[in-house]
Amino acid sequence: MSQEINQPRLNAAIIGCGRVSIKHIRAIAKLGDRIRLCALVDNNPDAPSHLLSSCKAGGKYFKADKATLKTYIDYKEMLSAEKPDIVAIALPSGLHYQIAKDCLMAGANILLEKPMTMSNKTSRELYELAQEQGKKIAMGHIYRYFPIVSLLAEDMGNGVFGKVGHGSVVVRWGHGDDYYSQAAWRGTWKSDGGALMNQTVHALDLMCYLMQSEAVSANGTIARRFRNMEAEDTAMGVFHFANGALCQVEGTTATLPNDHEASFFINAEKANIRIGLHKGKPSYSITNTKGKNLAFRYLRRYIKQYGFSHLISVAKNPHFGIYKDLYQAITTNSNPIADGRSGYLAVDMVLGFYRSALKKNEVELPLPNEFKVEEMAKLELR
Ligand SMILES: NC(=O)c1ccc[n+]([C@@H]2O[C@H](COP(=O)([O-])OP(=O)(O)OC[C@H]3O[C@@H](n4cnc5c(N)ncnc54)[C@H](O)[C@@H]3O)[C@@H](O)[C@H]2O)c1
Numbered sequence: 001m002s003q004e005i006n007q008p009r010l011n012a013a014i015i016g017c018g019r020v021s022i023k024h025i026r027a028i029a030k031l032g033d034r035i036r037l038c039a040l041v042d043n044n045p046d047a048p049s050h051l052l053s054s055c056k057a058g059g060k061y062f063k064a065d066k067a068t069l070k071t072y073i074d075y076k077e078m079l080s081a082e083k084p085d086i087v088a089i090a091l092p093s094g095l096h097y098q099i100a101k102d103c104l105m106a107g108a109n110i111l112l113e114k115p116m117t118m119s120n121k122t123s124r125e126l127y128e129l130a131q132e133q134g135k136k137i138a139m140g141h142i143y144r145y146f147p148i149v150s151l152l153a154e155d156m157g158n159g160v161f162g163k164v165g166h167g168s169v170v171v172r173w174g175h176g177d178d179y180y181s182q183a184a185w186r187g188t189w190k191s192d193g194g195a196l197m198n199q200t201v202h203a204l205d206l207m208c209y210l211m212q213s214e215a216v217s218a219n220g221t222i223a224r225r226f227r228n229m230e231a232e233d234t235a236m237g238v239f240h241f242a243n244g245a246l247c248q249v250e251g252t253t254a255t256l257p258n259d260h261e262a263s264f265f266i267n268a269e270k271a272n273i274r275i276g277l278h279k280g281k282p283s284y285s286i287t288n289t290k291g292k293n294l295a296f297r298y299l300r301r302y303i304k305q306y307g308f309s310h311l312i313s314v315a316k317n318p319h320f321g322i323y324k325d326l327y328q329a330i331t332t333n334s335n336p337i338a339d340g341r342s343g344y345l346a347v348d349m350v351l352g353f354y355r356s357a358l359k360k361n362e363v364e365l366p367l368p369n370e371f372k373v374e375e376m377a378k379l380e381l382r
Pocket residue numbers: 015016017018019020021041042043044047073075089090091092093095113114115140141142183198
């Protein structure tokens with residue numbers, strides 16, 4: 001990747017050097033001509049070196065950057081010493097709000113892992129703070145960056161597919177008890193939530209994006225069937241969207257860990273859209289009223305617009321797409337595809353679903369008052 005004339009190189013720091021950070025490092029390394037990794041922060045002093053050795057990221061720029069990379073155990077110290085342009089927050093979800101707020105206040109743009117925060121009020125607060133500070137929030141909503149998804153959303157917004165009737169989402173993202181015992185925060189109401197808040201939130205965000213609308217009510221129920229954790233491992237429910245569409249959701253981590261599946265179906269007037277991911281293999285089908293599958297047409301259009309190497313990079317690591325998009329948003333003062341609004345709308349959906357499960361009733365969205373995930377501890381799960 002050659003550095004274009006006058007293309008600024010932005011400094012990025014990552015707070016949290018755990019499981020997901022590997023994807024961040026690989027993305028930054030691939031965008032080395034535009035983004036320089038200046039610091040890694042983790043309160044476990046061994047985590048940064050372990051992360052760097054396990055991710056095997058290369059590239060001319062990244063190799064040189066590693067020589068000057070600083071590590072910190074205190075993120076506040078890092079913020080005042082480095083003054084980074086971008087801070088990626090890859091911390092246990094219960095820590096997102098306070099640390100994201102401190103980063104925005106320190107003048108950084110942020111890449112915030114999902115879910116945005118653990119309450120509807122704090123998610124909106126971060127969004128508003130970023131607006132006030134003139135800073136960008138890019139959310140770790142990776143499904144938006146899958147190949148052709150942005151084109152489908154664009155066409156949906158332009159009315160190409162007509163009205164949306166309904167959608168259906170399945171997320172069977174099995175995790176064993178070993179996953180939940182890896183870190184104390186996993187599967188807790190206070191710091192994580194369950195299959196909905198951690199895994200299915202991606203899919204809820206994608207449905208908002210593809211349907212170009214937002215949920216106005218939620219009716220759901222949750223259970224803990226197999227996993228040894230505090231929160232739910234299985235959730236089923238229905239959302240109403242502002243455009244009149246219904247959306248059915250199944251989200252679970254109780255399925256087998258080696259059989260991951262996520263699938264999305266949208267029934268629009270002029271097309272049936274199916275996007276699937278099974279054991280890492282993607283599938284797309286966009287069937288028009290004549291029964292023709294337009295998936296290859298979309299793929300060709302995507303390659304024409306973004307290039308083949310971009311397609312391969314996002315297919316391998318959607319975080320590449322998030323960083324590239326955030327860079328573009330900062331340098332051209334535009335909005336990232338997965339912006340702060342997408343962050344709070346997805347949290348709204350999960351919290352509406354949870355509250356509906358708690359109250360055993362359909363609830364309207366957005367919820368009128370603050371609702372925190374930890375309030376779900378009141379519900380006795382079966
Ligand atoms: N977008 C995605 O595809 C995706 C995938 C996985 C996880 N996530 C999200 O990313 C976040 C992190 O998940 P993970 O699986 O990497 O977690 P993890 O437990 O593996 O890593 C978290 C890291 O944060 C560090 N940490 C904890 N408290 C800290 C503090 N106060 N200061 C500095 N470091 C601290 C821990 O030592 C650990 O290294 C979660 O919010 C999760 O929902 C997103």
